[in-house]
Each structure stands twice: as C-alpha cells, then as structure tokens.
Amino acid sequence: MRLGVLDIGSNTVNLLVADARPGVRPATSTAHRSVLRLMRFLEPDGSIGETGVARLVDEARDARRIAEEHGVEQLLTIATSSLREATNGADAIARVEEVTGVPLQVLDGPGEARYTFLAIRRWFGWSAGRLLMLDIGGGSLEIASGADELPDIALSLPLGAGRVTVGFLPDDPPTPEQVSALRDHVKDELTTVVEAMADQPAPNRVVGSSKTIRSLARLAGAALPGAGGEDRVILTRSGLKGWIPRMAAMPAEARQQLPGITPERTFQIVGGAVVLHAAMKMLDIDELEVSPWALREGVLLRYLETVD
Numbered sequence: 073m074r075l076g077v078l079d080i081g082s083n084t085v086n087l088l089v090a091d092a093r094p095g096v097r098p099a100t101s102t103a104h105r106s107v108l109r110l111m112r113f114l115e116p117d118g119s120i121g122e123t124g125v126a127r128l129v130d131e132a133r134d135a136r137r138i139a140e141e142h143g144v145e146q147l148l149t150i151a152t153s154s155l156r157e158a159t160n161g162a163d164a165i166a167r168v169e170e171v172t173g174v175p176l177q178v179l180d181g182p183g184e185a186r187y188t189f190l191a192i193r194r195w196f197g198w199s200a201g202r203l204l205m206l207d208i209g210g211g212s213l214e215i216a217s218g219a220d221e222l223p224d225i226a227l228s229l230p231l232g233a234g235r236v237t238v239g240f241l242p243d244d245p246p247t248p249e250q251v252s253a254l255r256d257h258v259k260d261e262l263t264t265v266v267e268a269m270a271d272q273p274a275p276n277r278v279v280g281s282s283k284t285i286r287s288l289a290r291l292a293g294a295a296l297p298g299a300g301g302e303d304r305v306i307l308t309r310s311g312l313k314g315w316i317p318r319m320a321a322m323p324a325e326a327r328q329q330l331p332g333i334t335p336e337r338t339f340q341i342v343g344g345a346v347v348l349h350a351a352m353k354m355l356d357i358d359e360l361e362v363s364p365w366a367l368r369e370g371v372l373l374r375y376l377e378t379v380d
Contacts, residue, residue: 083336087138
C-alpha cells in the first residue's frame with residue numbers, strides 16, 4: 073500500500089510518501105518539504121498569528137494535493153511542539169483537518185520521542201544493543217534510552233533549535249554573551265535529564281536524528297563505510313565544539329555556504345549546535361551516529377502494526 077505521513081513541525085512541513093506493508097522495509101517513493109518557521113509567527117499571548125495559521129493551512133493543502141497526485145491511499149498527519157503549545161492550537165488544528173480531510177494527531181513530547189526511538193531501533197536492529205537517542209527539532213529536544221522497541225526513558229525538553237534561537241540569539245550574528253547565556257540555560261534544563269539517566273546502563277550505541285543533527289554531522293562529522301553498503305555518518309563532540317564559535321561569528325547568510333547547512337537552517341543552526349554539544353557533554357557522549365530514519369518513519373512503522 074502507498075502511505076503518506078504529513079509532519080507539521082516548528083520549522084518545516086514534511087510529507088513522506090512510501091510503499092509499505094507489514095513485515096517489509098518501507099520504500100520511500102517521494103518526499104516533499106516546505107519551510108514554515110512557525111516560531112516567527114508567535115504572538116505575545118502564545119498564539120500563532122493569523123498569517124502563520126494561513127501559511128500552515130496553505131502548506132497542508134499543498135501536501136494533501138501532492139499526496140493525492142502520488143496515489144497515497146492512507147494519509148497520516150502529525151504535529152509536534154508548535155501546535156501543541158500554541159494557545160490557539162485547537163483552532164489551527166481544526167483548519168488543517170478541514171483541508172486535509174483526516175484527523176491531525178498532536179504528539180506530546182514523550183510520544184514524539186517514542187516514535188523516533190522505534191524508527192531508530194528498526195533501522196539499527198537488535199544487534200545495536202542498548203540505544204541512547206538524541207533528536208533536536210525546531211521546538212523541542214527529545215531524549216530516549218532503552219534496549220527494546222519501547223524506550224525505558226522518553227523525555228522532551230523545550231530546547232529546539234528554533235525556540236532557543238528566538239529566545240537567546242536575537243542578533244545576527246549572535247554575540248559571545250548571547251551564546252554563553254544560551255549554553256548556561258541549556259545546561260540548567262539538562263540537569264533533570266542527567267538525573268533521570270543516572271541509573272540507566274551505559275548505551276551500546278548513541279544515535280542522533282533530525283535534520284539539525286544531520287546538517288551538523290555533514291559539517292563537522294565523517295562518513296565511514298558500513299557493513300550493509302551504506303555509509304555510517306559519525307559526529308564527534310570535539311569536532312562539533314570547534315565549529316560553534318566559527319558559525320556564531322558568521323552572519324546567517326554566510327552559513328549557507330558551509331557544507332550541509334541548507335538555507336532554512338542558517339538562522340537556527342548555531343542554537344542547535346549549542347544544544348547538541350551541551351547534551352553530549354553532560355551525558356558524557358564522545359560521538360554519535362546519525363540515523364537516516366526518524367519521527368515520520370516511526371509513525372509509519374507503528375501504523376503498519378495496526379494493519380490486518
């Protein structure tokens with residue numbers, strides 16, 4: 073069957089179309105992404121401004137059209153932190169559902185972490201042992217750990233790349249003082265994670281997912297040959313650390329000239345790098361491997377489990 077997953081995030085609207093059936097690895101047939109940056113439209117009362125909601129509805133309508141053009145039989149729609157936290161989120165959700173014609177599932181933070189963890193487990197397999205996962209979205213940071221398909225711990229923190237950029241890095245380029253203040257804030261927020269992870273066994277493999285981490289890995293990481301013929305992309309903490317001051321000294325426009333930094337990530341990539349480096353340091357992670365699969369694949373895989 074041909075399935076579609078429409079993912080409305082804080083930064084982008086993503087449509088994944090895949091041919092899939094239970095027990096078989098999904099084969100992606102097309103993917104469509106549009107830049108939204110909902111954080112730009114937030115009002116002082118926590119609502120998404122009318123311009124932002126109208127943009128969101130337009131993007132959802134376009135995604136529905138593309139899904140139909142590609143023969144999608146079942147469209148699954150999900151939303152993450154921006155819509156679940158907006159004070160007018162219910163109205164925005166109703167308007168999106170009207171143009172897509174299907175219910176919009178709003179994931180809470182731990183639920184988002186569990187779906188992503190499932191995708192990573194399926195990608196790396198049982199031989200990977202205990203996994204520790206980091207995922208940086210536009211609005212939140214998800215962390216999960218476990219040895220099975222359901223993690224023992226699934227946490228979500230308001231440390232998304234877009235959120236911290238809006239809150240702590242208003243200048244372009246940001247000042248050293250702004251970067252330092254963000255780093256201190258991230259460390260304070262991560263204290264609860266360190267405490268929660270204290271009794272967990274050491275992971276056999278640390279994995280990062282999301283476009284932000286993939287971009288940083290392309291910039292500061294390395295591709296190594298994998299056993300299955302697909303390259304393993306490794307990002308080291310030391311390599312990431314060296315790039316943070318270099319990127320922070322550049323205006324956003326100049327960052328898109330760097331390897332792996334796409335135009336829609338130029339403004340928030342410094343914030344994402346600060347969050348990731350602090351998380352790796354506080355959790356004593358020297359390196360992580362980037363997963364090709366993430367949230368959308370996890371939603372698709374979980375849906376397939378319900379198909380008779």
